[in-house]
Amino acid sequence: MFLLTAATTTAEEVRTAEPFSFLANSDMPYSSKEDYILKQRTKPAIKSSTLPFVIFMGDFKNSALPCTAALLTERRNQIMALHPGRVFYTPGDNDWTDCDRTEIIQRFSELDRLDLLRHLFYDAPMSLPPEWLYARQALFPENMRWVYKNTLFATVHLVSTNNGREEILLSDVDLTLTLTDARDRANYVWLSQAFIEAEKIGVNAVVIATQADVTHSKYKPRCTEERRQECDAFAGFSLHLRFLSAKFKKPVLLMHGDTYPYCLDRGFGGAAAPNLWRFNSTGDYGLIDAAVVSVDPSNISAPFDFTSLTENRPPAPSC
Numbered sequence: 001m002f003l004l005t006a007a008t009t010t011a012e013e014v015r016t017a018e019p020f021s022f023l024a025n026s027d028m029p030y031s032s033k034e035d036y037i038l039k040q041r042t043k044p045a046i047k048s049s050t051l052p053f054v055i056f057m058g059d060f061k062n063s064a065l066p067c068t069a070a071l072l073t074e075r076r077n078q079i080m081a082l083h084p085g086r087v088f089y090t091p092g093d094n095d096w097t098d099c100d101r102t103e104i105i106q107r108f109s110e111l112d113r114l115d116l117l118r119h120l121f122y123d124a125p126m127s128l129p130p131e132w133l134y135a136r137q138a139l140f141p142e143n144m145r146w147v148y149k150n151t152l153f154a155t156v157h158l159v160s161t162n163n164g165r166e167e168i169l170l171s172d173v174d175l176t177l178t179l180t181d182a183r184d185r186a187n188y189v190w191l192s193q194a195f196i197e198a199e200k201i202g203v204n205a206v207v208i209a210t211q212a213d214v215t216h217s218k219y220k221p222r223c224t225e226e227r228r229q230e231c232d233a234f235a236g237f238s239l240h241l242r243f244l245s246a247k248f249k250k251p252v253l254l255m256h257g258d259t260y261p262y263c264l265d266r267g268f269g270g271a272a273a274p275n276l277w278r279f280n281s282t283g284d285y286g287l288i289d290a291a292v293v294s295v296d297p298s299n300i301s302a303p304f305d306f307t308s309l310t311e312n313r314p315p316a317p318s319c
Contacts, residue, residue, distance in 0.1 A: 019296040020149045023049070023083070023309065026057035026092070026211065026257025027283030037288045038078070045310045046082050046290055052148060054083045054290065057257040057281055058092020058159065058211030066106035067099035067113050076120045082290075085128075088153070089121055090142055092211040092257065093160040100170040109170040111179070118142065133201075140183065143190045145197065151205040151295050154194040156187050156237070158212040160258045163233035165223065177228045184223070184233075188240060195244040204297035205251040213259040213280065214238050215268070215319075242269055245276040251303035252276045255293070260284045262291075263316035264306060277304055280319055287313060 023046060029035035046054065060075040061067075072095070080087050096113040122141035128134045137143035145154045161167055163184070168176045191208070198206050214234035223231035245252040252275055254268065262282050269276025282289050289308040297303050306315050 018149055019294065019298075020151075021051055021292050021294040022148070023051050023054040023290045024057065024209070024255055024279075024281050024293050025054070025283060025290040026281045027059040027285075028288055029060070030062040030283075030285060034288050041310055042288065042290055043082055049309070051292065053086040053088060055153070055155070055209045055255065056082070056087055056089045057209055057255065058090055059094040059257060059283070060092070061094055063094045063098045063101060064104060066104050067096070067108050068106065069116060072113070072116060072120060080121075085126065088126075088144055088146075088155060088209070090144075090155040090157060090209055090211055091117055091121075091159060093164070097159055097161050097164040098167070101167065102169065107170060110164065110168070111171045111176060137186060137190050140186045140190070143186065145190075145194055147201070147203060149295075150203050151207060151297070152194060152198045152201075152203045153207045153209065154190065156191060156208060156210045157183060158187065158210040158214065158234065158237060160212050160216075162217065162219070162229075162231075163212060165229050165231070165233050180233075181225070181228070184236070187237060191237070191240060191244065195248055198248060203250075205253070205295055205303060206245075206248065207253045207255065207293075207295070208241065209255045211257050213256050214254075215265075215278070216259055242273045242276060245269055246273040249275060251295075251297050253279060253293075253295075253304050255279045255281060257281045257283055260286045261316050261319070262287045262308075262313075263319040265319040267318075278319065279304070279306060279315065282308060287311070289313070291315075 029038045056079050096117050097110045099108040099113045100110050133147045135145045142157045164180050217232040219230055219232045221231045222235040223233050263280045265278035268278035282291050289310050292307050292309050294305040
């Protein structure tokens with residue numbers, strides 16, 4: 001059973017719909033050049049903006065750098081300083097599950113690094129205004145939910161490397177897969193509860209943020225209790241999100257990092273859920289910037305709009 005820590009919600013507490021924008025980025029800095037750009041251009045631009053929060057969708061370093069406590073703490077401080085008190089971070093594979101790769105000079109157990117990440121980022125809940133209706137999932141505090149101007153946001157902990165089901169090199173394989181199964185079940189519950197809450201309080205749009213590009217898998221069969229590896233770890237999530245979006249009928253946006261290019265996928269929901277959009281964020285050796293994501297549910301044909309913060313560059317019109 002997965003319990004919540006949340007404020008009591010009522011429809012009256014949710015603000016009326018009005019257009020607004022927020023910031024999103026991921027997959028940076030991967031090099032000294034990207035670190036310089038982040039510090040000297042992106043961070044000052046974020047700080048001088050009036051946008052209410054940042055969603056950082058994982059991978060705050062390249063996969064070759066050792067996941068030392070010192071580096072993870074440094075990157076925690078760097079990411080959270082982009083917009084103090086208003087950065088929602090969901091982990092990436094470079095941040096924990098890939099810390100055991102053989103090419104890394106100093107290797108760490110991925111389960112140990114996940115414990116450290118949760119300690120660094122999620123030891124205490126964020127301090128947010130009551131009207132944001134902030135909640136976290138018990139045992140999985142990286143799964144967060146909040147409401148801003150009648151749009152519900154939720155983070156879901158999915159990472160690349162097939163959601164941590166591949167390259168388990170320093171941790172017990174069976175234990176790691178069992179914990180991944182538990183995280184998958186928790187994600188299913190959390191996604192379901194996000195849409196239940198959205199219906200309950202009558203929001204006009206839903207935004208889901210995760211690290212993994214759920215459209216990328218080298219396997220076709222879905223993962224099951226019997227088939228735990230060499231399977232598509234994202235198939236169940238994608239199917240469930242399409243189902244929930246079709247039932248919700250209002251605009252839904254899935255945002256993620258993990259892959260390149262910086263692009264917008266209007267066909268992700270297919271014929272069953274044409275109200276479901278997918279946005280592949282900045283970073284990943286591509287555009288080193290933050291994305292300005294604008295939400296206007298009253299715009300039926302384009303409820304979500306995107307540009308980059310410092311370069312005013314729109315995403316590619318298809319992925």
